[in-house]
Amino acid sequence: MTTTKILIVDDRPENLLTLERLLDSPNLEVIKAHSGEEALGLTLDHDLALVLLDVKMPGMDGYEVAELMRSSRKTKGIPIIFVTAELQGDHHLFKGYESGAVDYLFKPLNPVVLKSKVAVFIELFRQKLELQQITVELDRKVAELEDMQQQLEETNEQLLLLSVTDGLTGLLNRRQFDKLLMEEWKRSFRTKKHLSLIILDIDHFKAYNDTYGHAAGDECLKQVARTIAETVRREADKVARIGGEEFGIILPETDAQGCSHVAELTRQEIERLAIEHTGSKTSEVVTVSIGVASQVAEECNATSRTLFQTADQALYRAKEKGRNRIELSGNSFFEGPVNNPLG
Numbered sequence: 609m610t611t612t613k614i615l616i617v618d619d620r621p622e623n624l625l626t627l628e629r630l631l632d633s634p635n636l637e638v639i640k641a642h643s644g645e646e647a648l649g650l651t652l653d654h655d656l657a658l659v660l661l662d663v664k665m666p667g668m669d670g671y672e673v674a675e676l677m678r679s680s681r682k683t684k685g686i687p688i689i690f691v692t693a694e695l696q697g698d699h700h701l702f703k704g705y706e707s708g709a710v711d712y713l714f715k716p717l718n719p720v721v722l723k724s725k726v727a728v729f730i731e732l733f734r735q736k737l738e739l740q741q742i743t744v745e746l747d748r749k750v751a752e753l754e755d756m757q758q759q760l761e762e763t764n765e766q767l768l769l770l771s772v773t774d775g776l777t778g779l780l781n782r783r784q785f786d787k788l789l790m791e792e793w794k795r796s797f798r799t800k801k802h803l804s805l806i807i808l809d810i811d812h813f814k815a816y817n818d819t820y821g822h823a824a825g826d827e828c829l830k831q832v833a834r835t836i837a838e839t840v841r842r843e844a845d846k847v848a849r850i851g852g853e854e855f856g857i858i859l860p861e862t863d864a865q866g867c868s869h870v871a872e873l874t875r876q877e878i879e880r881l882a883i884e885h886t887g888s889k890t891s892e893v894v895t896v897s898i899g900v901a902s903q904v905a906e907e908c909n910a911t912s913r914t915l916f917q918t919a920d921q922a923l924y925r926a927k928e929k930g931r932n933r934i935e936l937s938g939n940s941f942f943e944g945p946v947n948n949p950l951g
Contacts, residue, residue: 610635610734610737611635611636611637612635612636612637612657612730612733612734613636613637613638613639613654613655613656613657614631614636614637614638614639614656614657614658614659614660614726614729614730615639615640615641615647615650615651615654615656615658615659615660616628616631616638616639616640616641616659616660617640617641617642617643617644617646617647617659617660617661617662617665617670617673618642618662618665618691619642619643619662619665619666620662621642623662624640624642626717627660627691627717627722628640630717630719630722630723631722631723631726636730639654639656643665643666643667643668644665644667644668644669644670644672644673645667645668647659647661647673648673648676648677648683651677651680651682651683651686652680652682652683656686657686657687657729657730657732657733657734658686658687658688658689658726658729658730658733659677659686659687659688659689660689660691660713660726661673661674661688661689661690661691661709662690662691662692663690663691663692663704664692664693670690670692670704670707671703671704671707674688674690674704674707674708674709675707675708677708678707678708684708687710687729687732688708688709688710689709689710689711689712689713689725689726689729690704690709690711690712690713691712691713691714691715691717692712692713692714692715693714693715710729711725713725771783771784772784774833774848774849776826776829776830776833776849777829777830777833777834777849778833779833779836779837779847779848779849779855780846780847780848780849781848781849782848782849782850782851784848785846785848785850785856785858786912788846788848788858789805789856789858789912789915789916790912792858792860792912793905793911793912793915794905795860796860796903796904796905796906797905797906799861800904800906801860801861801904802861802862802863802864802902802903802904803858803859803860803861803862803902803903803904803905803915804858804859804862804863804864804866804867804900804901804902804903805856805857805858805859805867805900805901805902805915805916805919806856806857806859806867806870806871806874806898806899806900806919807850807854807855807856807857807898807899807916807919807920807922807923808836808854808855808856808857808871808874808875808896808897808898808899808923809851809853809854809855809896809897809898809923809927810828810829810832810853810854810894810895810896811885811888811890811891811894811895811896811897811927811931811932812885812887812888812889812890812931813825813828813852813853815885815887815888815889816828816885816887816888816894818887819885819886819887820887828883828894829849829853831881831883832855832878832881832894832896833847833849833855835874835877835878835881836855836857836874836878838877839870839873839874839877840857840859840870840874842859844860844861845857845858845859845860845862845870846858856916857870857871857874862902863902864900864902864936867900867902867936868900868934868936871898871900871934872934874896874898875895875896875898875932875933875934878894878895878896879891879893879894879895879896879932881893881894890930890931890932891932895931895932896932897923897926897927897931897932897933898923898926898933898934898935899919899920899921899922899923899924899925899926899934899935899937900919900922900934900935900936900937901915901916901918901919901922901936901937902936902937903915903918918937919937921937922935922936922937923935
């Protein structure tokens with residue numbers, strides 16, 4: 609058990625010895641002071657459970673010591689029991705309590721009363737220490753929980769990011785692309801504004817992998833993805849990797865002319881990378897073929913899937929016509945039964 613400290617203050621050495629003998633205990637450390645000035649210094653040096661303070665001392669008396677202790681932030685919480693001879697009148701008691709005493713012991717001291725009262729304050733002090741330890745432990749637990757909560761939130765953010773992005777390129781993945789395309793199609797239906805879609809495919813990419821290896825192929829995909837993302841700058845526009853070497857660009861509130869401009873700029877920027885491609889039948893560098901579709905959702909009996917299929921058909925025509933080019937779809941959409949025009 610931790611040793612508890614109390615301070616006894618008396619100008620007479622024999623009184624200090626008497627108190628020390630009465631309070632002798634293995635778990636109690638008694639600190640002695642012979643004057644008020646010495647007592648104040650000791651209260652600053654030790655964590656005390658109690659002060660037994662003689663009232664009448666030469667120089668600084670017990671009342672002054674108590675008042676000074678109460679005025680200090682470090683010592684104002686230490687309980688003080690005045691030890692004194694019989695007092696004349698209640699006003700002495702009131703003065704003691706006003707100075708900060710919590711109790712009185714009268715000389716000659718009754719050992720049973722002394723030990724009983726001291727024991728109460730020692731127990732209170734130990735309970736205070738236990739409470740402080742519990743508080744420190746709780747604070748540590750709270751800090752740990754806050755750290756765990758922060759880690760959990762970061763993990764959830766990472767998981768969410770992983771669930772919507774392509775691991776190789778960092779672009780949106782096909783699942784998120786389909787979700788956003790459907791949402792933008794519904795928004796186009798509400799706003800009556802164009803929604804455009806670009807689908808592009810790296811020309812002869814299988815031959816690229818066969819020629820340079822899959823590691824080089826992955827690096828090529830990352831360069832192309834980065835170039836697309838840097839070219840498509842509007843926050844509302846979304847870029848995704850929707851297949852092995854196939855990419856999709858969703859352009860809300862963009863008509864066919866604007867979409868074609870973005871597509872051509874993207875094609876040029878990828879060609880400008882000048883990534884060597886000796887296995888290509890189209891060019892000595894990596895190029896892309898692009899299909900473009902644009903439509904106001906309200907103006908056709910179609911779905912977001914139809915818009916995708918139309919852009920994909922335009923991409924197929926671009927490949928048939930020699931690759932490294934853009935094909936813009938017409939306004940004719942698949943005419944067939946549609947259960948949900950917003951789907």
